[in-house]
Amino acid sequence: MIKETAKQIEDRFSEIGFNIPTSEIESRLEKLLNEFKVPAEEARRSVVNYFLKEYNIPRGDFYTQQGNTPTVKVKDINADGKWINIKAKVAQLWDNNHESIGQVGLIGDESGTIKFTKWASAELPGLEEGKSYNFKNVVTNSYQERFQINLNKSSQIEEIEEDIEIGTEMIEFIGAMVGIQAGSGLIKRCPQCNRALIKGVCGEHGKVEGTYDLRIKAVLDNGHNVQDTLLNREVSERLTNITLEEAVHMATEALEQSVVVDKMKEQLVGRYYSVTGPRLDRYILIETISPLPPLERSQIEALLSSMEV
Structure with a gap:
């Protein structure tokens, strides 16, 4: 590299x-x-x-860009170091604690999704999840064989009224929940841009009075592949039977937000699930999740037998 x-x-x-x-x-x-x-x-x-x-x-x-900057779709991004324009919707804003990065996440159009990085030094307007923008003079980059786009001081961002539909690939995955990542459970979000706060601070808007939300960042393993997943508030509430209001009450009584994610880990980790949802970058955004019964001894023996050479 x-x-x-x-x-x-x-x-x-x-x-x-x-x-x-x-x-x-x-x-x-x-x-x-x-x-x-x-x-x-x-x-x-x-x-x-x-x-x-x-x-x-x-x-x-x-x-300085040479010639006219082309307007492209996500699927057309296949080279490193190219200046492009692209119309896309912000699909996700990711947690970020790196001072040099203003915002990072996923944008997408009808052809797919791609990671973006907006450098803090670019001093560009903040992006909001769910809103569509015209990104001008952004540059493509390749990292670990995946393309992404970077927004720097030469770039421009214009919010547009068009509600861009994001094309996604629906995935079904069955596996054991082997972990729940940091940033899960009861969290607070910035009321202006909806990104998760880190110690009460939004990377875009500084220290703010956040609004509570629930989410689970779960890791599933089927024995061959490890899959990162995201469960929003509604899916998390259905799976755990813990509502947002109950989670806030638990945290208030214990004077500690971590009691919520601890309870979730106790309920969920080590159990098998079947999940479906669209794939966005490395995540499955879970829309449905169904617990599976533990395997019977006969099933385990049959599986082991099928693996014998």
């Missing part, structure tokens, strides 16, 4: 008339990524900014 990223940076500098030795670019990237554990895209930006300053190159020269 270091050599590929370094080559892309070198090529772009070369296009605007500056020859930067590849070895210097690779050396800086390697130090940031491997020694300081900086995220890949942030390392890339840091290296580019270093050489812009070192050679006194205006940022606009480096980040």
Whole structure:
């Protein structure tokens, strides 16, 4: 990845008339990524900014897009380092505690979904789940063989009235619930953008008086694959028989919100479930979940027998 990223940076500098030795670019990237554990895209930006300053190159020269920026669908994003426009709806905003990232999550159109990262330094307007936007001058990026888009200072965001339908792939999965992740149970959300608060702080709007919500971030395992899932308030209430009001009461009495997720873990972890819902990135957004009875000894023996060579 270091050599590929370094080559892309070198090529772009070369296009605007500056020859930067590849070895210097690779050396800086390697130090940031491997020694300081900086995220890949942030390392890339840091290296580019270093050489812009070192050679006194205006940022606009480096980040100027060539020709007309095409408007594309999610399914058409298949190359790294391309400037595009895209109309999409915000499907999810993810929890984020990295200072350099303003917002991160998923956007989508009728052709699918894709991860986005909006850098804090871009000083762009905040995004809200469920709203549709016209994203202009965003740049594609590839990480771990998955494409994503990044919003920087050259990008623009325009909210649009159109309610964009997000195309999704429906999934059925059967497995044991082997864990419930942090950020589950009784949580608080920002009343302005709906993102989950971290210690009472919204990454976009700072310290706010949040509104309570319930969710479960569960991990299912079928013996071959591990699957991350998300259960919203309604599904969580049906599965656990704990309503939002009861969860707030439990936390108030115990003076501790964690009692809710502890109760959920006690009820759910170690049991088998059949779930269905749309796939968004690495998650299944569970719409239906049905507990399955424990396997009988005869079923276990039959399974073991079928696995014998």
